[in-house]
Amino acid sequence: MTTSDRLPFRRLRLPHSDVSVRDRLERVRHSWRLLLRLAVATGGSYAIATYAFGHTQAFFAPIAAVIAMTAGAGRRQRVVFELVLGVAFGVLVGELLILAIGRGTWQIALVASLTAVVAMLFNLTGMALTQAINSGLLLAAVVPLAGASNPAMTRFIDALVGGLCGFAMMLALPRNTKRDIDESLQKLLAGLAEVLAHVGDAMRTHDVAVAEKALTEARETQPVIESLQATATNVSEIARLAPMRWNQRADVARYAGSVNDLDNALRDARVLARRVASMLRHGERAPERLTESVETLVTAVRIYADEFASAVDLERANERLVHASDLAMHAMGDRLTVNTASIAAQVRSLAADLLMAGGVPRSALDDLLDVD
Known part of the structure; x- marks a missing residue:
């Protein structure tokens, strides 16, 4: 018996859809x-x-x-x-x-x-x-x-x-507000990490095609942020009104408060991918520390995606973000061009937006991200 014979649901697709019958049944169950x-x-x-x-x-x-x-x-x-x-x-x-x-x-x-x-x-x-x-x-x-x-x-x-x-x-009978917004956040952060990982790969391998793929992926994340914004509004209303979810109000408020900052981070990622593609098309090579800064961003975002609610993990992620910004700012002295300066600025902007999403107040950003 073949794998396809044993798993009919996985292979069966409805017309004009990429969603399997099993996925649809799972959606009904949830x-x-x-x-x-x-x-x-x-x-x-x-x-x-x-x-x-x-x-x-x-x-x-x-x-x-x-x-x-x-x-x-x-x-x-x-x-x-x-x-x-x-x-x-x-x-x-x-x-x-x-x-x-x-x-x-x-x-x-x-x-x-x-x-x-x-x-x-x-x-x-x-x-x-x-x-x-x-x-x-x-x-x-x-x-x-x-x-x-x-x-x-x-x-x-x-x-x-x-x-x-x-x-x-x-x-x-309200929905589980904390779980719903957490799932939406994880999906968004996983997508952002994937985009940044491809940007870092493009810088490491000097491959324009990989950079342009990252840009395409970054543009495709817009529906995800729009879905997250709708979810944040929805669960905030429920957490405010439903007695069963009052104990989740603080977490929901913190998660919902991060949405605008994550939206800005996604926009920064699109600009970053575009600048990297431009740099590679002009035959420029990224300074080593600039490449490392993007790879450090990836590490930080993946920590966020693993456990956004953990204070310990947030602290670890924040340290990586500060380090990424520091690497980017110091990289400009290695090989300064319009493109490398723009990429360094976008890395710092990304780090700042993600720090604010993690709860760092705007007033503390300059002290954290200033170059020594």
Whole structure:
């Protein structure tokens, strides 16, 4: 039996995707909290609206719960408010129009347009505007059952129940904030270390192609930093609001506070790779100490990636960063050109940004990185 026969999941790929079925199943397994939140919030909100309030068409309660739970990172409180505000406004305008013109094809078109116009005149935007239009449309399209309660008030209560249920489930069963942001940080730091390692290899071997590969890799890390920024916003909100995660607030705040500095470090890495490629294209050789400085940066970033939360490891990494900057500054005396000076400056900038990501205050950088 071949390896491929024994491991069918690993070989099976879905069309137009580089993600294996096994990876997708693993993603589902890790999403158990989301699945449980969806089940409880949608079922619970529907049950409350149906049995506690006696609504016969409580379809919008579970819809509102899903909207509240899948809102953008860090926006759930605002989304619940906008959801209820938009629904209230939409049912008011929609109900008034329907009473005047009735239901039908052209009435739906008119309700959508006029609700949007009135909502914008009242300066509703984003989720509030969307829900105002949706509310008007649903009132125009869905005929209430005979004997059903007032559709406007019913829709408003359903939105409130669903939004609050979704929000409550996010707090009652929150994601592991520290683990989530730590995983995102490790992914980013591992990518940064890989880029710097290729830059160091290019300087050591005088290979322009390796330097340009490093530049390409550095550019490809932008989605990673954007994902990390979204994760930081999301987990910061959860750690602030969910009682189960209050004990993680300090770590989450420290991790989230490092994101901007790591973004700057990635930008420095792109400039560094570009300058190294330019230097090699001009036939220049990097001074030995300049090459060593980049290789020392790699060591420091890998220490960070192994254990960002450990104070001992942070201290070790910080020492390597200071040493990398020192090597780069002293290397300029070996062979000073525009390119080598630029590379040395980028190494120092990278060291400074990573030091700040590790918790070193900006006011202490000059004392740490000044050349003797």
